Amino acid sequence: MTARITSLRTYDIRFPTSQELDGSDAMNPDPDYSAAYVIIGTDHPDRHEGHGFAFTIGRGNDIQTTAISALEPYVVGRPLQATLDDLGGVWREMVHDSQLRWLGPEKGVMHMAISAVVNALWDLRAKRAGKPVWKLLADLTPEELVDLVDFRYLSDALTPGEALDILRRAEPGKVEREAYLLDHGYPGYTTTPGWLGYDDAKLARLCKEAVADGFTQIKLKVGADVADDVRRLAIAREAVGPTVRIAVDANQRWDVGQAIAWVRELARFDPWWVEEPTSPDDVLGHATIARAISPVRVATGEHVQNRVVFKQLLQSGAISYLQLDAARVAGVNENVAILLLAAKFGVPVCPHAGGVGLCELVQHLSMFDYMAVSGSMENRVIEFVDHLHEHFVHPVVIRNGNYVAPTSPGFSATLRRRTLVDYAYPDGPVWTEVPAA
Amino acid sequence: MTARITSLRTYDIRFPTSQELDGSDAMNPDPDYSAAYVIIGTDHPDRHEGHGFAFTIGRGNDIQTTAISALEPYVVGRPLQATLDDLGGVWREMVHDSQLRWLGPEKGVMHMAISAVVNALWDLRAKRAGKPVWKLLADLTPEELVDLVDFRYLSDALTPGEALDILRRAEPGKVEREAYLLDHGYPGYTTTPGWLGYDDAKLARLCKEAVADGFTQIKLKVGADVADDVRRLAIAREAVGPTVRIAVDANQRWDVGQAIAWVRELARFDPWWVEEPTSPDDVLGHATIARAISPVRVATGEHVQNRVVFKQLLQSGAISYLQLDAARVAGVNENVAILLLAAKFGVPVCPHAGGVGLCELVQHLSMFDYMAVSGSMENRVIEFVDHLHEHFVHPVVIRNGNYVAPTSPGFSATLRRRTLVDYAYPDGPVWTEVPAA
Numbered sequence: 001m002t003a004r005i006t007s008l009r010t011y012d013i014r015f016p017t018s019q020e021l022d023g024s025d026a027m028n029p030d031p032d033y034s035a036a037y038v039i040i041g042t043d044h045p046d047r048h049e050g051h052g053f054a055f056t057i058g059r060g061n062d063i064q065t066t067a068i069s070a071l072e073p074y075v076v077g078r079p080l081q082a083t084l085d086d087l088g089g090v091w092r093e094m095v096h097d098s099q100l101r102w103l104g105p106e107k108g109v110m111h112m113a114i115s116a117v118v119n120a121l122w123d124l125r126a127k128r129a130g131k132p133v134w135k136l137l138a139d140l141t142p143e144e145l146v147d148l149v150d151f152r153y154l155s156d157a158l159t160p161g162e163a164l165d166i167l168r169r170a171e172p173g174k175v176e177r178e179a180y181l182l183d184h185g186y187p188g189y190t191t192t193p194g195w196l197g198y199d200d201a202k203l204a205r206l207c208k209e210a211v212a213d214g215f216t217q218i219k220l221k222v223g224a225d226v227a228d229d230v231r232r233l234a235i236a237r238e239a240v241g242p243t244v245r246i247a248v249d250a251n252q253r254w255d256v257g258q259a260i261a262w263v264r265e266l267a268r269f270d271p272w273w274v275e276e277p278t279s280p281d282d283v284l285g286h287a288t289i290a291r292a293i294s295p296v297r298v299a300t301g302e303h304v305q306n307r308v309v310f311k312q313l314l315q316s317g318a319i320s321y322l323q324l325d326a327a328r329v330a331g332v333n334e335n336v337a338i339l340l341l342a343a344k345f346g347v348p349v350c351p352h353a354g355g356v357g358l359c360e361l362v363q364h365l366s367m368f369d370y371m372a373v374s375g376s377m378e379n380r381v382i383e384f385v386d387h388l389h390e391h392f393v394h395p396v397v398i399r400n401g402n403y404v405a406p407t408s409p410g411f412s413a414t415l416r417r418r419t420l421v422d423y424a425y426p427d428g429p430v431w432t433e434v435p436a437a
Numbered sequence: 438m439t440a441r442i443t444s445l446r447t448y449d450i451r452f453p454t455s456q457e458l459d460g461s462d463a464m465n466p467d468p469d470y471s472a473a474y475v476i477i478g479t480d481h482p483d484r485h486e487g488h489g490f491a492f493t494i495g496r497g498n499d500i501q502t503t504a505i506s507a508l509e510p511y512v513v514g515r516p517l518q519a520t521l522d523d524l525g526g527v528w529r530e531m532v533h534d535s536q537l538r539w540l541g542p543e544k545g546v547m548h549m550a551i552s553a554v555v556n557a558l559w560d561l562r563a564k565r566a567g568k569p570v571w572k573l574l575a576d577l578t579p580e581e582l583v584d585l586v587d588f589r590y591l592s593d594a595l596t597p598g599e600a601l602d603i604l605r606r607a608e609p610g611k612v613e614r615e616a617y618l619l620d621h622g623y624p625g626y627t628t629t630p631g632w633l634g635y636d637d638a639k640l641a642r643l644c645k646e647a648v649a650d651g652f653t654q655i656k657l658k659v660g661a662d663v664a665d666d667v668r669r670l671a672i673a674r675e676a677v678g679p680t681v682r683i684a685v686d687a688n689q690r691w692d693v694g695q696a697i698a699w700v701r702e703l704a705r706f707d708p709w710w711v712e713e714p715t716s717p718d719d720v721l722g723h724a725t726i727a728r729a730i731s732p733v734r735v736a737t738g739e740h741v742q743n744r745v746v747f748k749q750l751l752q753s754g755a756i757s758y759l760q761l762d763a764a765r766v767a768g769v770n771e772n773v774a775i776l777l778l779a780a781k782f783g784v785p786v787c788p789h790a791g792g793v794g795l796c797e798l799v800q801h802l803s804m805f806d807y808m809a810v811s812g813s814m815e816n817r818v819i820e821f822v823d824h825l826h827e828h829f830v831h832p833v834v835i836r837n838g839n840y841v842a843p844t845s846p847g848f849s850a851t852l853r854r855r856t857l858v859d860y861a862y863p864d865g866p867v868w869t870e871v872p873a874a
Contacts, residue, residue: 028535059507059536060547066503067546070496098465099495105689105717105740108545109504110497153716156693156725252542256593279590280542281745283720284752288593303542308718315721 003044003080008072008117011037012065013415014058014425015356015388023057023354023387024197026223027251032058033388034425035356036065036113037415040120042080050124051413054112054327055355061425067113070100075117084125088148091118091333095150107305111330118331119361123411133332133411134364138174138371142167145372149337153308157315163340170375177371185402186366187377188384189217189247191354193236196221200235207239214401217245217272217381223253226265233269245272252276252303256285260292273299273321280304286318299323302352306330307337314345323352323383326361335365339373348378354385359396360412363403391419440481440517445509445554448474449502450852451495451862452793452825460494460791460824461634463660464688469495470825471862472793473502473550474852477557479517487561488850491549491764492792498862504550507537512554521562525585528555528770532587544742548767555768556798560848570769570848571801575611575808579604582809586774590745594752600777607812614808622839623803624814625821626654626684628791630673633658637672644676651838654682654709654818660690663702670706682709689713689740693722697729710736710758717741723755736760739789743767744774751782760789760820763798772802776810785815791822796833797849800840828856 017023018030034057040050054064074094075083083090094114095106103110126133137145146163190213193206203220210218220236222229229248236246248271254262259277266274274296278285280303290298301323304310313319322342324335342349349369351362359382366382374380382403389395393414397404406412423430454460455467471494477487491501511531512520520527531551532543540547563570574582583600627650630643640657647655657673659666666685673683685708691699696714703711711733715722717740727735738760741747750756759779761772779786786806788799796819803819811817819840826832830851834841843849860867 027538031536031539057536057539059534060540063500063504063507063546064540067500070500097496099468099493100497101464102468102494103497103501103546103549104544107541107718107742108547109500109540110546112540153692153719153722155695156722255590258592279745281544281743282590282749284749285590285593305544306718308716312719312721 003042005040005075005078005080005083006043007041008069008075009039009041010065010069011039011420012061012425013037013356013420013423014061014431015423016430017387018058024195025221025249025251026196026253028057033356034058034061035415036061036068036116037420038068038116038120040075040117040124044080046128048124048127050120050127051411051415052116052118052120052123053357053413054116055358064109064112067109068116071113071117075121084121084128087118087121087125088333090121091148091330092150094118095330106308106330111306112328115327115329115331118333119327119411119413122332123413127410130409132364132406132408134367134371134405137332137336137364137368138178142171145336148333149340150333154311154337154341157311158341158344162344166340166343167372170372173375174371177375181367181370181405185399185404186363186370187381188215188398188401188403189219189245189381190215191219191249191383191385193218194220194249196224200232203232204235204239207236211240211244215244216401217247219247219249219275219383221251222248222266223250223262226262229266233266233271237269247271247273247275247299249275250277252279254278256282256288259289263293263296267293267296271296273297275299275323276302281309283309283312283316283318286313287316290318290320297321299350301325303328307334307341310338311341314341314347319347321350322347323350324362324365325352326358326365339365339369343374348380349374350381351383353383354387356388357392357413357415359384359389360392360394363396363406364411367405391415440479442477442512442515442517442520443480444478445506445512446476446478447502447506448476448857449498449862450474450857450860451498451868452860453867454824455495461632462658462686462688463633463690465494470793471495471498472852473498473505473553474857475505475553475557477512477554477561479561481517483565485561485564487557487564488848488852489553489555489557489560490794490850491553492795501546501549504546505553508550508554512558521558521565524555524558524562525770527558528585528767529587531555532767543745543767548743549765552764552766552768555770556764556848556850559769560850564847567846569801569843569845571804571808571842574769574773574801574805575615579608582773585770586777587770591748591774591778594748595778595781599781603777603780604809607809610812611808614812618804618807618842622836622841623800623807624818625652625835625838625840626656626682626818627652628656628686628820628822630655631657631686633661637669640669641672641676644673648677648681652681653838654684656684656686656712656820658688659685659703660687660699663699666703670703670708674706684708684710684712684736686712687714689716691715693719693725696726700730700733704730704733708733710734712736712760713740718746720746720749720753720755723750724753727755727757734758736787738762740765744771744778747775748778751778751784756784758787759784760787761799761802762789763795763802769802776802776806780811785817786811787818788820790820791824793825794829794850794852796821796826797829797831800833800843801848804842828852
């Protein structure tokens, strides 16, 4: 009997984070970090399941969950091994379904739903292979990796042949890099000190703790009030000293002209990059800002909808750092494309993380990049936010400011069973015991 | 007692159009034209309801309907008159809800859901005012119109002051233009001949009928096979003669280099514009194509997600024609912004239509543009596709190739009660009697 995928179950999981102002920024004053969560089951006797999710910040997580459920017919009933062996084909089938495509195309709720399912399939494949996803990917041949990628709309910037060349150039030294990675981990930076809702004393204390913990870069939220930002940056710079990098993050708060003026006010504190200065859709705006605020660098990506927009950000010289997100574009496959694009243009990838489980996911992508694509950690850091890791079976481990390479099989995406019960929305005990907002 | 909005009801309505290959193109071989439909009710004794919808092409229409239902708390319970008097404020509340925004931002399923609700509110306002939407909008003052627009992310291209100037310049001559519009209507063009699924004889016959019906422009779908396209364009050019404009539409089928090569093959048939040559997200790609294929012109817009992408298409000189869609961006308010942007850059707006009810909606936007924004019909045509109009209470009327200005109050969006029953998916009689695909 051929083993098959037999179920796709979804869960609307929400954490009442707005009560503590964790995660507060200029655009998102009161997020309730949430996961539209999916578990893919099989009838194979190994009983492995694939776990994945889309991250949202509260309202609308039900819509996101509905969209994931709608993908059930694309997954359930398929032969297990053949499906996992052809995740490039499965990806194309879902993304290019001619009717579903109309709901994006390749953006928003429908694309994030595909992300959750694709990442769950990668989790399942890695668990069955007994490897973490970063290692599973790094062990694929250049040809197998290229086959995962959809080059539609990319060929003016990256062809399959160029992608193969990039991957082949990274083959030598893999063994040494793996040893280095397992010994040292991968550099992180922390956003924990910088949420807008924190008072000055808490900011200063958390900045000092970050340095003591070994981080060489921190990040502050900005963009609500320029005088506040000047004051908070002065406190942070004083607290961390001149050599620790301070990134600032405006979370799309500004128009183009306003971004340029605002960053010039902050420039004396030597911010390392300014993140999401304006709409994530505004490629030309980002390029204009980048030219105007140099040597301060522009970073963006957490809300960039797909590889086509990343392509343009790179083509136009708009970004010095590319911040991919594990669960907004359509999962591992599209992120392989994005890592290849970044390598082609020589732009370091510093993933967006935080939220629910994004640190857990993106560590695999950066470590794969180091192993098999860019082959470098130079100027590369993975965002770290110390929220909600305790809900995961295999939470990230940070040591001296570095992400320790995960060795458990899978994508580190599995939430604890207890969490799926307690934080279920709206009927879980955490929500039935909290007064309605 | 203050009258209130008391209900928001949704309907998953699908038409089995794939059975006839109506609407077949290179990217959408078998669409089932669908509407995620919404009716907003009140407790006012006038019993008017607001009707709106998002258009999809089949699978996923349930997700779209769910997303519209999620907006109920933003509408139901509000005071009726105050809400309709402040549709700029209502728009901002829904689009900038900090949690829902994460699902886009401002794109895809969530944005289209807002479109349906916003357009339904405009339908309700116009019915209560006893005017068609085009007239209701044209009768607003420049200040009232500017207040409908969210200028966030636009100010590097269009400021509120510039928008006011554009609207004030269009004030003189309104009375004359209204008389002209009511007498002559607004020029249309027809896509009816050009679907990919039609054979050569049907193509030739429909081309001749289009000219006989008074159309001065037709459109052909292209992009599946270049030899087929050359043959079909030759047939069409022969059938319509040298002066009727033939637009071609690739429905996003090509990469940038491929688009340029393909259009050069077709150039000898003098295509008026090439529509959606590549990904709707690829601003830089469209600009590259536009430079390379001139004097053939580039048109796009039906899948452009929001005003920020339209802004860039205009800033980069990528498009000669802007094809707004009534129900993909967030409804009337965002389309007022887009009309103003187009006027600022001097680019004619030729709306996308067809599908379910899109002709019914966009006619109001073009007529408003003529009355109060661009003040011109020059080089402007509204797409016409002769599908599914019979399901609307006030279907569009085409006379000698022109859209007759609608005079019934509202947005012409009201589907017949019988259609809501018969085409309900999956339980309506049309679907229970059709064999599953």
